[in-house]
Amino acid sequence: MRNYDLTPLHRFTVGFDNVSRLMDAVSRLDEGAMAYPPYNIERFGEDRYRISMAVAGFTESDLDITLKDNTLTIAGRKTDEEDSSTYLHRGIASRAFERRFELAAHIKVKAASMENGLLHIDLEREVPEELKPRKIAIDAGDGAKAIGGPKAA
Secondary structure, three states: OOOOOOHHHHHOOOOOOOHHHHHHHHHOOOOOHHHOOOEEEEEEOOOEEEEEEEOOOOOHHHEEEEEEOOEEEEEEOOOOOOOOOOOOOOOOOOOOEEEEEEOOOOEEEEEEEEEOOEEEEEEEEOOOHHHOOOOOOOOOOOOOOOOOOOOOO
């Protein structure tokens, strides 16, 4: 297992306490579990994204999409069906899966849809007005303004 020392980064960053948790989670990934189901992540412009996942054989009722603490979880579980078919070859996987995506701050899930065996999840970054960059006026230094307002004499 690989361990990373992120201590030098603490000198240049403020408020990124969860970075070490994310790095630890990445180091523990199981490569076999990452192969199914395949997915794409697309970017449209500055603030819009789409996750497309191949879920052939699953219906909307077999899928569960959950967002909790900036973690998007997509799980698929086939309902138990009696299948009387005898397969000579079964190449279409319908095994249960669970895939997690860590979303950045202010990323919102806008919609989810199924089309031609693909599950599409649309995401958008919505930064609140108070967090957007703003200009700070520089006082001319005439002493007329104080932080608490003018003082009464």
